Amino acid sequence: MEYRSIERTGARPSLLGYGCMRFPLDRETGSIDQARAEALIRRAMEAGITYYDTAWPYHNGESEPFLGRVLSQYPRDRYYLATKLPCWEITSREQAAELFERQLERLQTDHVDFYLLHSLSRRTWKRMLELDILSLLEEYQRQGRLRRLGFSFHDEYEAFAKILNHRDWDFCQIQLNYMDTHHQAGLQGLELARSKGVPVVVMEPVKGGSLAQLPEEVTASLRALDPEASAASWAMRWVASQPGVAVVLSGMSTPEQLEDNLSTFSHFRPLDVEENQAVEETARLLRSRLRNGCTGCRYCLPCPKGVDIPKNFQIWNNMAMYGNLRLTKRAWRELEPGARGDQCVSCGRCEELCPQHIPIREHLARLTGEVEGFLTP
C-alpha cells in the first residue's frame, strides 16, 4: 500500500482511503449489510488502508455507528477516522456541540483524526461564519478531541478559493476525476490548495461509478497500453498522479472493487506521458458523445410547467457518454414524472434565457423517448 506523508498534519495515511457511504445493503431492509460490510473493512485493514471517511448522514445515520463498532476492535492508532459536521442542518453552536458529542459516541472514540465541515457551499459557509462554528471546532482541536480541521466542498471555484483563503486549514476534500477537471473546485482548486500547502483528499475519483464501466468505443487507447487494467484503475491512477493529492477516497461496495483498488494502490505507479495521453483521449471521446452543452447553470428555470431542464439534460448527457444502465435507471427514477422532459409545452421561455443557446424544446422532445428506450431495450 502506498502512503503519503501529510507534513502539515504529521499524518501518514494510506493513499487509498475507504469512503463509507456505499456499503453493501441488506436487500430486505435497505440497511447496511453488516456481515458483508464488516468483511470489507476487515480486508481493508488487513491490506493496509488506514483512512476511513464517514459522515453523520451516510446510510441514513448508520455508517458512523457501524464503522465505530468495527474499527473499535483494532488499536486506535492503526487507523485515521474522518467524519463531518452536517453544516446544512446546523442552526446553533449548541447544536453543533451536541452533534459532535454524539458522533464521538457513535464512533466509540474520544477523538476524530480528520474533522470536516461537510459539503460547504457559499451559502453554508456564510452560515458557519455567522454561527461562529469555527471557534468551537478550534477549541475541540486544542483539546485534542479533533486532530485536524478541514472541509469538504461542493460549489463553484470562486467560493472554494474564498473558503480556502480564510484560514490555515489542515486539509480539504474536493471532487475530482478526469472528467470533472473544471467542475466545482477542479484542477484549479487543487493547484490553489497545493500552492498554499493544504493537502487534498479527493472524493468521487471514479465519478461515483461512471468511469468504472466505459463503452468499448472509448477505451481503445487504454486497452492498447494494458488490456488487463480495469477502467477504474485508470481513473484512480489519474487522480493519484495529480500533485497535491494526499488521499484518494473510494466508496467500495464489493470485494472485487476493493481488490481491484488495492491492487492499483499496492503497486502504485503515477501515469507516464503516454498513459496520460491515453486517459485524455478517453475523456475526449467521452465528451464527444455529449448530447448538448448544458452546464447546469439553471438560468432556464423556473419552467412554468415544472420541468427540471438541467436535471433532464444531465441524465441524457450521462446516458449518452457513459452508457451506464444502472446509474441512468437510478437517476431517471429519482426525477419526478412531473419534472421530466415530456411535460414541456414548448412555450420557449427557457430558450430566451439559456446562455448556451441550446434548442431546449427540441432536445426535451427527444430525450424522454431516448432515455426510456435505453432503459427498456
Ligand SMILES: NC(=O)c1ccc[n+]([C@@H]2O[C@H](COP(=O)([O-])OP(=O)(O)OC[C@H]3O[C@@H](n4cnc5c(N)ncnc54)[C@H](OP(=O)(O)O)[C@@H]3O)[C@@H](O)[C@H]2O)c1
Ligand atoms: N464530503 C462530501 O461532500 C462527499 C461527497 C461525496 C462523497 N464523499 C466521500 O467520498 C467517498 C468517495 O466517493 P465515491 O464513493 O463517489 O467514490 P467513487 O470511487 O468515485 O465511486 C464509488 C463507486 O465507484 C464504483 N467503483 C469504485 N471502484 C471500483 C472498481 N475498482 N471497479 C468497479 N467499480 C468501482 C462503485 O460503483 P458501483 O458499486 O455503483 O458499481 C462504487 O460504489 C465517498 O464514499 C464518501 O465517503 C464525500
